[in-house]
Amino acid sequence: MLNSAACIYFLALFALPIIIVSAKIGCKDQNNNDVDWYVGYKMPQINDNSIPGIGEGAAFYYMDVNMDSFVPSSNDLFGNQQAIAYTLQQYYDNKALKSDFSYVLYNDEEAVNDNDNDEDEARKILYGHTKGVVFFGKSGGFWLIHSLPKFPSPDAYVFATNAKKNGQSILCITFEYDELTKIGTQLYYNHPPIYASNLAPSMESENPDLAKVLSKQYKISSPFSSTLNLQSRGGQKFISFAKTANFSLDLYNSLVAPTLQVPLYVETWRQNSSNTIPLDCKAKYLVLDAITMKVGKTTEFKHTKDHSKLVISTNPNKPFICIGDINRMQSQYKRGGGAVCIELKKLWDNYWPMFLTHNSC
Numbered sequence: 533m534l535n536s537a538a539c540i541y542f543l544a545l546f547a548l549p550i551i552i553v554s555a556k557i558g559c560k561d562q563n564n565n566d567v568d569w570y571v572g573y574k575m576p577q578i579n580d581n582s583i584p585g586i587g588e589g590a591a592f593y594y595m596d597v598n599m600d601s602f603v604p605s606s607n608d609l610f611g612n613q614q615a616i617a618y619t620l621q622q623y624y625d626n627k628a629l630k631s632d633f634s635y636v637l638y639n640d641e642e643a644v645n646d647n648d649n650d651e652d653e654a655r656k657i658l659y660g661h662t663k664g665v666v667f668f669g670k671s672g673g674f675w676l677i678h679s680l681p682k683f684p685s686p687d688a689y690v691f692a693t694n695a696k697k698n699g700q701s702i703l704c705i706t707f708e709y710d711e712l713t714k715i716g717t718q719l720y721y722n723h724p725p726i727y728a729s730n731l732a733p734s735m736e737s738e739n740p741d742l743a744k745v746l747s748k749q750y751k752i753s754s755p756f757s758s759t760l761n762l763q764s765r766g767g768q769k770f771i772s773f774a775k776t777a778n779f780s781l782d783l784y785n786s787l788v789a790p791t792l793q794v795p796l797y798v799e800t801w802r803q804n805s806s807n808t809i810p811l812d813c814k815a816k817y818l819v820l821d822a823i824t825m826k827v828g829k830t831t832e833f834k835h836t837k838d839h840s841k842l843v844i845s846t847n848p849n850k851p852f853i854c855i856g857d858i859n860r861m862q863s864q865y866k867r868g869g870g871a872v873c874i875e876l877k878k879l880w881d882n883y884w885p886m887f888l889t890h891n892s893c
C-alpha cells in the first residue's frame with residue numbers, strides 16, 4: 533500500500549513533466565493527431581460551392597500517409613481546426629522556449645514588413661523564391677513547405693488574405709532531429725528570406741549550415757545545387773532539391789527531371805508570357821507546363837489562377853510528386869529555391885487526374 537502510494541507520488545512528481553517535455557514535435561493531421569506527412573491543395577477562389585470555404589478562397593483538399601485519396605477539408609483555412617493550424621500551433625506554443633526549440637519561418641513574400649513597394653520588391657529578388665516553416669526540438673520536428681504568400685504570421689495562426697485568390701500547395705513532413713542538419717544545408721543553398729528564427733544553443737554544433745543561414749550567410753561558391761535524400765520519422769523517403777542563384781538555370785529542366793530521370797508536368801506561376809521558359813523539346817526528359825487543372829469535384833481552373841509549385845512525373849512506373857518553391861520563369865534562373873519530391877503511387881494516382889491539359893512540343 534505504502535509502495536503503490538509512493539509510486540503514484542513519484543509518477544505525479546516526476547513522470548508527468550518528463551512526458552510533457554519529451555512530447556514529439558511533428559506534423560498534425562486534421563484531428564490534431566501525430567501524422568508522418570500530409571499534402572494539401574489550397575483551392576483558388578471559385579464560386580461553385582463545391583467544398584467548404586471555396587468562395588472565400590480558403591478551401592483545401594487534404595491527404596496524408598494514412599489515406600488513399602484527397603478529401604475536401606470540412607474546416608477551411610480561416611479557422612484553426614485543421615491540420616495546418618494544428619501543426620503550426622506547436623511553434624506558437626513553444627517559440628518562447630528558445631533553449632529547447634529551433635525554428636525558421638521564411639517566405640519571399642514575408643508575413644511581416646512587406647509592403648509590396650518597389651524597395652521591397654528589389655530586396656526580395658536578392659533572396660531565394662521559397663516559403664516554409666522549420667520547427668524542431670531535440671526529439672524531432674517538422675518541415676512545412678508551402679506556396680502561401682505572407683503566411684504564416686510569426687505570432688499566432690491567421691490565414692493570409694493575400695493567399696485567397698490562387699491555388700497553393702502544402703507539404704508537411706515529420707522528421708527525427710538528425711535530419712535537421714540536411715534541411716539546414718538546403719536552406720543554406722536556397723538563401724531564404726527569414727522573418728522569424730531561433731537556433732537553440734544545444735543544436736548549433738550539429739547544424740552548422742543552419743547556423744550559417746541564421747547568421748545571414750548563404751552558399752556562394754560552387755556547386756550551385758544540392759540534392760539530398762531525407763527520411764521521415766515513419767520511414768518515408770523524400771528527395772530534396774535546392775539551387776542557389778548562381779545555378780542560373782531552370783530547377784525542373786536542369787536538376788529535377790535529369791536526377792529523377794523522368795519527364796515532368798510542372799504547375800507553377802507563369803504570368804508573364806515574355807518571361808516563360810522555352811520548351812526544351814530535345815531534352816532526354818521533357819518538362820512541360822500545366823495549362824488547366826481540376827481538383828476533386830471543383831470546377832477546373834487555368835494555370836493563371838494557380839500559384840502552387842507542383843510537379844508530377846508523367847511515368848506511372850516512377851510515380852514522383854514534387855512540391856516546392858520556385859516558378860518556371862526565366863526570372864527564377866537567378867533565384868535560389870528548391871522542391872521536395874516523394875515517389876509514391878497512391879499519391880501520384882491522386883495528383884495525376886488534376887493535370888487536365890499541358891503545353892506540348
Ligand SMILES: *[C@@H]1O[C@H](CO)[C@@H](O)[C@H](O)[C@H]1NC(C)=O
Nearest residue numbers: 752753754756777778779866
Ligand atoms: C554568382 O553570381 C553573381 C551574380 O551574378 C556573380 O557576381 C558571382 O561572380 C557568381 N559567383 C560564382 C562563384 O560564380
Ligand SMILES: *[C@@H]1O[C@H](CO)[C@@H](O)[C@H](O)[C@H]1NC(C)=O
Nearest residue numbers: 803804805806807808862863
Ligand atoms: C515580363 O518579362 C519581361 C522579360 O523578362 C520583363 O522585361 C517585363 O518587365 C516583365 N513584365 C512584367 C509585367 O513583369
